[in-house]
Amino acid sequence: MRADIFMIRAVFTLALTCSGYWLRPIPNQDPWISAVAAAVIALAIILFETRIRRASLKTLIGAAIGSIIGIIGAALIGFLLTVSAQGAIDSQLRLFITLALTLFMAYVGLMIGAVKGDYIDLSALGGILSAERGPRNQHMILDTSVIIDGRVADIAETGFLSGTLIIPQFVLRELQQVADSADATKRNRGRRGLDILQRLQKKTYLDVEISEIDFPNVREVDMKLIELAKQLNGKIVTNDFNLNKVARLRDVKVLNINELANALKPVVLPGETMKVLVLKEGKEYNQGVAYLDDGTMVVIDNARRMIGKTIDISVTSVLQTTAGKMIFGRYGQEDGRQPMIRPTAIEQ
Numbered sequence: 001m002r003a004d005i006f007m008i009r010a011v012f013t014l015a016l017t018c019s020g021y022w023l024r025p026i027p028n029q030d031p032w033i034s035a036v037a038a039a040v041i042a043l044a045i046i047l048f049e050t051r052i053r054r055a056s057l058k059t060l061i062g063a064a065i066g067s068i069i070g071i072i073g074a075a076l077i078g079f080l081l082t083v084s085a086q087g088a089i090d091s092q093l094r095l096f097i098t099l100a101l102t103l104f105m106a107y108v109g110l111m112i113g114a115v116k117g118d119y120i121d122l123s124a125l126g127g128i129l130s131a132e133r134g135p136r137n138q139h140m141i142l143d144t145s146v147i148i149d150g151r152v153a154d155i156a157e158t159g160f161l162s163g164t165l166i167i168p169q170f171v172l173r174e175l176q177q178v179a180d181s182a183d184a185t186k187r188n189r190g191r192r193g194l195d196i197l198q199r200l201q202k203k204t205y206l207d208v209e210i211s212e213i214d215f216p217n218v219r220e221v222d223m224k225l226i227e228l229a230k231q232l233n234g235k236i237v238t239n240d241f242n243l244n245k246v247a248r249l250r251d252v253k254v255l256n257i258n259e260l261a262n263a264l265k266p267v268v269l270p271g272e273t274m275k276v277l278v279l280k281e282g283k284e285y286n287q288g289v290a291y292l293d294d295g296t297m298v299v300i301d302n303a304r305r306m307i308g309k310t311i312d313i314s315v316t317s318v319l320q321t322t323a324g325k326m327i328f329g330r331y332g333q334e335d336g337r338q339p340m341i342r343p344t345a346i347e348q
Helices: 002-023 031-052 057-084 091-119 144-149 151-158 169-179 184-202 221-232 241-249 257-263
Strands: 139-142 164-168 207-211 235-238 254-256 273-281 287-291 297-301 310-321 324-330
Touching: 002 031, 057 091, 139 221, 144 151, 144 169, 144 184, 144 235, 151 184, 151 257, 164 169, 164 221, 169 184, 169 207, 169 221, 221 235, 221 241, 235 241, 241 254, 254 257, 273 297, 297 310
Parallel strands: 139 164, 139 235, 164 207, 235 254, 297 324
Antiparallel strands: 273 287, 273 310, 287 297, 310 324
């Protein structure tokens, strides 16, 4: 996509330069002067295009409406000036005043409209300008941490992430820097992130897009993500705690993978029975420790001698901590009956 845009800009510049050379808009001068002037105009147009494509739809609509109102106001004032000052003001001076007034009013209207464009309610306009978009038009912006984490690929493949997955170019640069790090751990994390991106791109049913939008005046990647989400009216997909807090303070929607994982953990109530594989002994006397498939720790009383075996336990309490959920259970029954011991696959 980046190469296509560069080719289109190059063809546009070449066409305008050749037109300037052959048509010679500057009379009585060497045709190369006209060609250079046309090339300069083409570069100025491209620079303007690169700047304006970063603006949001609300800003563009506000700027257009403001400039049109300014031009209409300037035309009315110019008409009154022409009628009232007929013969009193030189025609050249009157033309200059009208032109300067038109430019002034158009510029003021454009700037005010662009600033006030954020107050436009696009949903009230309906049609393609409506802010209410279908799931396929939603933008999910991936940050570096969630790409390296890798779970976003599994979630996307299941279809729970609808819309377009946006991978900003500045996130790719950060991933490449991590992958080229001298530290082996960081290097492996960066390469894992690049592998996850390749995995997402190979899935034809996923809409993955590399965004060229950047914010040179913003240095931090997290703040760039927030600005991009505002511009695209999208959501940031992350597992970064700090980015999650800052984005929500800036009224940007966030999908936190860690919060999703915690929400999907099974609900266990005291008194329920569950089967677990005791892996190691606990910190307290006669305790065993097991883990559920989602990583939840289960602390079991009277299970130290059952390490390596699958047993039935009775849940006594559930504790929610900042690190996650912990389940406490008890092995054995109060009536003295022998509890059931389930052999592991290795023992079978």
